[in-house]
Amino acid sequence: xxxxxxxxxxxxxxxxxxxxxxxxxxxxxxxxxxxxxxxxxxxxxxxxxxxxxxxxxxxxxxxxxxxxxxxxxxxxxxxxxxxxxxxxxxxxxxxxxxxxxxxxxxxxxxxxxxxxxxxxxxxxxxxxxxxxxxxxxxxxxxxxxxxxxxxxxxxxxxxxxxxxxxxxxxxxxxxxxxxxxxxxxxxxxxxxxxxxxxxxxxxxxxxxxxxxxxxxxxxxxxxxxxxxxxxxxxxxxxxxxxxxxxxxxxxxxxxxxxxxxxxxxxxxxxxxxxxxxxxxxxxxxxxxxxx
Amino acid sequence: xxxxxxxxxxxxxxxxxxxxxxxxxxxxxxxxxxxxxxxxxxxxxxxxxxxxxxxxxxxxxxxxxxxxxxxxxxxxxxxxxxxxxxxxxxxxxxxxxxxxxxxxxxxxxxxxxxxxxxxxxxxxxxxxxxxxxxxxxxxxxxxxxxxxxxxxxxxxxxxxxxxxxxxxxxxxxxxxxxxxxxxxxxxxxxxxxxxxxxxxxxxxxxxxxxxxxxxxxxxxxxxxxxxxxxxxxxxxxxxxxxxxxxxxxxxxxxxxxxxxxxxxxxxxxxxxxxxxxxxxxxxxxxxxxxxxxxxxxxxxxxxxxxxxxxxxxxxxxxxxxxxxxxxxxxxxxxxxxxxxxxxxxxxxxxxxxxxxxxxxxxxxxxxxxxxxxxxxxx
Numbered sequence: 001x002x003x004x005x006x007x008x009x010x011x012x013x014x015x016x017x018x019x020x021x022x023x024x025x026x027x028x029x030x031x032x033x034x035x036x037x038x039x040x041x042x043x044x045x046x047x048x049x050x051x052x053x054x055x056x057x058x059x060x061x062x063x064x065x066x067x068x069x070x071x072x073x074x075x076x077x078x079x080x081x082x083x084x085x086x087x088x089x090x091x092x093x094x095x096x097x098x099x100x101x102x103x104x105x106x107x108x109x110x111x112x113x114x115x116x117x118x119x120x121x122x123x124x125x126x127x128x129x130x131x132x133x134x135x136x137x138x139x140x141x142x143x144x145x146x147x148x149x150x151x152x153x154x155x156x157x158x159x160x161x162x163x164x165x166x167x168x169x170x171x172x173x174x175x176x177x178x179x180x181x182x183x184x185x186x187x188x189x190x191x192x193x194x195x196x197x198x199x200x201x202x203x204x205x206x207x208x209x210x211x212x213x214x215x216x217x218x219x220x221x222x223x224x225x226x227x228x229x230x231x232x233x234x235x236x237x238x239x240x241x242x243x244x245x246x247x248x249x250x251x252x253x254x255x256x257x258x259x260x261x262x263x264x265x266x267x268x269x270x271x272x273x274x275x276x277x278x279x280x281x282x283x284x285x286x287x288x289x290x291x
Numbered sequence: 292x293x294x295x296x297x298x299x300x301x302x303x304x305x306x307x308x309x310x311x312x313x314x315x316x317x318x319x320x321x322x323x324x325x326x327x328x329x330x331x332x333x334x335x336x337x338x339x340x341x342x343x344x345x346x347x348x349x350x351x352x353x354x355x356x357x358x359x360x361x362x363x364x365x366x367x368x369x370x371x372x373x374x375x376x377x378x379x380x381x382x383x384x385x386x387x388x389x390x391x392x393x394x395x396x397x398x399x400x401x402x403x404x405x406x407x408x409x410x411x412x413x414x415x416x417x418x419x420x421x422x423x424x425x426x427x428x429x430x431x432x433x434x435x436x437x438x439x440x441x442x443x444x445x446x447x448x449x450x451x452x453x454x455x456x457x458x459x460x461x462x463x464x465x466x467x468x469x470x471x472x473x474x475x476x477x478x479x480x481x482x483x484x485x486x487x488x489x490x491x492x493x494x495x496x497x498x499x500x501x502x503x504x505x506x507x508x509x510x511x512x513x514x515x516x517x518x519x520x521x522x523x524x525x526x527x528x529x530x531x532x533x534x535x536x537x538x539x540x541x542x543x544x545x546x547x548x549x550x551x552x553x554x555x556x557x558x559x560x561x562x563x564x565x566x567x568x569x570x571x572x573x574x575x576x577x578x579x580x581x582x583x584x585x586x587x588x589x590x591x592x593x594x595x596x597x598x599x600x601x602x603x604x605x606x607x608x609x610x611x612x613x614x615x616x617x618x619x620x621x622x623x624x625x626x627x628x629x630x631x632x633x634x635x636x637x638x639x640x641x642x643x644x645x646x647x648x649x650x651x652x653x654x655x656x657x658x659x660x661x662x663x664x665x666x667x668x669x
Contacts, residue, residue: 003498006527010494116326118515120547127550129528136528210522211491212515212547220491255495260486261458263495 002134007252013141015248016148020203021225022232022240023152024196029234030172031192034084034095038103040222042075042197046204047213048110051119060122068201076197080190103222111215123209144206151202152241155195159237168192220264227271233284242282246270314357315350315609317342317599318377320387320397325365330389330588334411335360336581337592338386341630345596351603356596367393374400374408382406383611384599389588391417398425407602407615409595411588415464418640424615426598426641428591430560432468434644435536438663439509439558440472442649446661447532449506453482455496455520457512462488465511465536481505490516493523500529507532510539518547525551532556537587540652552652556660560647561587564659569625569632590632597630598623598637622669636667 021039028034036042046067053063083102087094125143129136159165170178171188179185203221211217225240228247232239247267254266280286319338322331339358346355359380363370370393377385378400384407388394391414401408402422409426410417415433418425443449452473456466466483473480482503484496497520500508508531510520517539524533533555538544540557548555563574563585573593577585585593599614601623606613622636635645649661 003502006498007494010492014492014494117543118518118547120518120549127525129526131528136526138526140526210519212518214515216489217491252492252495255492256498260484260490260496263487 003256004253005133005135006137007256008249009135009137009141009145011249011252012245013144013148013248014252015228015245016145016152016241017203017207017221017244018224018228018247019152019241019244020148020199020206021221022228022244023155023237024199025226025229026232026234026237026240027155027192027196027199029229030237031168032080032084032088032189033092034088035092035099036079036196037096037099037222037226038106038218039200039225040218040220041103041106042071042200042218043203043207043221044110044213044215044218045075045106046071046201047121047208047217048114048119050201050204050208051121051213054122060124064201064205067204068198071197071201072194074197075200076194077190079197080193084193103218107215107218114215116215118212118214121208121213124205140209147202147206149241151199152237155199156237158195164188164191224267227267230281231270231274233281235285236281236283239281239283315354315383315603316381317356317358317596318373318380318382318385319358319360320363320370320373320377320385321360322365322387322389322393323360323362325363327363327365327388327390329586330411331363331365331387333586333588334387334389334592337577337585337589337594338596339592340577340580341593341596344630345600351600352607352609354609363388363390363393365390365393367396370394370397371400373397377401378404378406383609384409384614386410386592386595388412389591398422401425405611405615407599407611407618409598411591411595414460415468418642422641423619424611424641426595426615426618426637427643428595428598429587430643430645430647432465432536434642434666435558435560435647436465436468436472437475437666438647439534439536440469440476440478442558442661442663443473443507443509443532443534444476444478446649447507447534449478449532451479451481451503451505451507453484453500453503453505453508454480455484455486455493455500455508455510455512457488457490457516458485459488459513461513462511469509469511469536486512486516486520488513488516491519493520494527496520497523497527497529500524501527505531507534510535512538514538514541514543515547517541517544518552521548521555522551534558540650540657542586542657545652545655545657550655553654554652556649556651558647558663559587559650559657560645561590562648562650562657562659563587563590564650564657565633565648566659566662567633569629573632594631594635597628598635600630601628622667624669634665634669636665636669 049067050063125139128139167183168188228243229240232243251263251266255263321335342356361373370388374397385401386409389411391412394410394412411428456462535557537559545552602614602618605617619639633645644665644667647663648659650657651660
């Protein structure tokens with residue numbers, strides 16, 4: 001029982017990271033119909049930026065804030081203007097191909113330009129351990145889970161409770177009507193890209209102490225986040241959270257009770273099941289599209 | 292045209308003259324760039340230091356050593372071509388490459404030409420192919436694991452051990468050798484846990500290890516995974532001894548794992564921290580020459596030239612086949628041959644046996660806690 005709880009806690013912590021990255025997938029999809037297959041690399045780049053700022057003596061949290069600003073400019077504005085805007089005019093497929101290419105370019109760029117070796121990364125939380133009923137819970141796991149949940153809830157609240165958030169949702173649902181209502185559509189879409197960039201920075205800050213900063217750290221993270229977003233429902237922000245947690249917990253249980261070799265297969269199996277049985281995702285709503 | 296003939300003859304005489312004074316030409320084929328650059332450069336530096344010392348002391352059988360250095364670029368194809376070039380150039384012995392993959396393809400060249408080939412490569416299979424010209428400069432998994440198992444059983448007084456290994460050639464080879472050695476040492480393997488290369492979340496393997504209630508955990512994974520595993524072991528509050536082989540307490544792992552590496556124990560074949568006067572003196576000379584502390588490859592490079600020296604002196608002549616034959620089955624005492632640094636025995640396959648060390652990470656630094664004697668008697 002203690003083992004199960006232990007696995008649940010660390011699975012929840014890992015899952016919440018998938019949820020953060022997955023949330024970016026759903027946001028971009030809802031607001032601009034973009035699927036970003038470089039999402040994992042969008043987490044990897046801020047990790048190296050934080051390391052670079054730390055290397056010149058900037059404290060961790062300040063480095064994080066600076067990285068967020070940089071990410072909003074480069075991964076938000078730059079990505080929107082450079083890739084999403086020009087390519088979306090030709091449909092979704094060019095964007096998918098371009099982001100796949102972007103992910104390869106970013107990975108190899110960091111490998112060639114920085115290092116192929118993993119780098120240590122400072123943890124936001126200390127090494128404290130808590131023991132309760134045979135379960136050892138680390139502050140790192142608890143902190144990661146709490147921070148990721150808070151971010152997902154805050155994003156959700158922003159989207160539903162604020163005027164800007166609602167305007168963004170209106171743009172997501174129907175850009176033409178939103179324009180008629182006087183909403184600045186391009187600005188709302190930029191906000192989505194900016195939020196995605198900040199979420200990626202947060203995921204980098206939380207996950208890199210465990211993953212270690214390495215050029216290929218985004219590879220599996222991006223895939224799992226995509227699975228999480230699809231499982232939860234691509235058109236529902238809360239779905240990413242549910243999907244992330246399901247993937248994180250299930251792969252941990254599979255690794256412990258079935259075999260470590262099936263760890264990655266479990267996420268894929270759930271993904272396939274959901275696609276077959278409930279293509280809109282667990283929390284998603286079916287969407288009809290005009291052809 | 293005819294005016295060039297005397298010049299050519301003069302040059303030929305000069306060349307013939309230079310070989311008459313004879314140098315013992317050795318070829319150094321090392322990873323001086325690419326992923327193996329740290330290992331190869333250390334090996335080369337150690338080797339050059341030994342060559343300088345031997346030449347200053349009058350050479351071997353009165354002849355000086357002359358080292359030709361080439362870079363494999365950490366590429367097996369280049370290594371193979373360089374081995375062929377070394378053989379064509381008439382090298383008396385070849386030193387390197389250090390990467391097992393490169394060694395696998397290059398050793399056929401030296402074997403065909405009957406040239407002794409000293410290597411820092413550690414893959415067990417290299418010396419199991421009946422090649423009479425290959426000689427190791429370090430211990431292998433087959434010689435290390437019995438020592439680790441013996442230390443866990445007697446030094447740590449453990450009865451059961453959980454094994455976490457990485458599922459690749461390196462990990463499986465080590466795991467098989469360890470499990471066999473554990474049985475011999477009276478240890479029960481309570482959990483045998485395979486992990487994927489590149490695994491980032493070690494929570495499930497560590498839960499399995501904890502569930503086994505083993506008296507110790509043996510970790511045999513690559514560097515990054517070792518660091519992640521150490522972090523997770525600490526995160527889950529594992530208090531039993533954590534033991535590994537060489538990698539687990541490497542400087543890189545200590546950097547990556549941070550405080551989680553403290554307390555980790557490992558068996559290492561060679562270390563510049565060894566509490567042996569000869570090793571300390573070598574370390575000081577190396578530091579003076581290169582401004583850096585030698586790693587185990589530096590020690591391998593240095594001692595390898597002295598192994599050749601002993602081989603030639605034992606054979607009593609500059610004959611490659613005789614030297615290779617003389618080295619097999621040889622036991623070299625450091626008291627008589629200080630250059631080998633530690634007593635060493637070479638078996639019929641070219642594998643080594645010598646003392647090794649148990650080290651423990653204390654406050655981010657590797658410290659030698661015990662010296663393990665060689666398996667053979669000297």
